[in-house]
Amino acid sequence: MATLHLMVGLPGSGKTTRAKELERALPAVRLTPDEWHLRLFGQDLNDPEHDTRHSAIEALLWEIAGRILIQGVDVILDFGFWSRTERDEFRSRAVQLRANTIIHYAPTPIEEILTRLAARNASLPATAFRISEEMILKWAQMFEPPADDELAASKI
Template sequence: MVGLPCSGKTTLARELEQRYSALRLTPDEWQVRLFGQDAADPRHNGRHGLIEALQWDIAERALALGTNVILDYGFWAREEREDFRARAKRLGASSEVHFLDVPAPELLRRLAQRNAQPGLSFHIAEEMMKPWIERFQKPGVDELQRRNQS
């Protein structure tokens, strides 16, 4: 799943999870359950990285068993997408990129809506989101049309 917060990644990931009998791994859900709304905590990013590493360990085993896996990570950078595509290929698994391209004004509208409804998503201040929009590397046509085959 590729996209910024509020782009609809987790909603689509849940649909794909059902359609493909897949294991969906969404780090934010684990983070909120384990640590609460800790986005302002300096330890947040480190914790998030540890959760993603643990989830990848689980994903590796599931892929080895022939189970479909959905990584609901965001994958903001092409380098990160390529790394995980290569990891899947080394395991003999195919990979697909599902990109949700949502314009910035709509992301900010959805963010305000999301922040008004507590749940398993992080509260994200608009001031945090704006630089993320600038840093995000949209996948190119080559990434979207390519599918790693096992």
């Protein structure tokens, strides 16, 4: 049975690094929307169309993920999954495809995230957005860490 791996966390929390490790170890197909977004639209975080574009990319990646899961191959969705509602929705989608779900979340203190983002912004890779301290502090207020029951329920 295939497994859908949900990478949960804010930018700079280590999700993509862990997703790449999982991709090699499992094996699995990793889908990271930021990489697709940046290739298609560049550094457009301040563009009014950014969120619409990003949502369209995530929808397309889910379509791809669903087809892969049906084939019995693990998929790693590196979306961030900031809310329980969103995580619940994707767990439900996995169940409909007869796939398991695992949540991958490592709590990362905001100070560590800010340090990592400053370093990343200083030598920005082509696969990452430039994220300001103001943005991440705002997003941290919106982020809903997974509850213990979510993490326990996601283990196979």
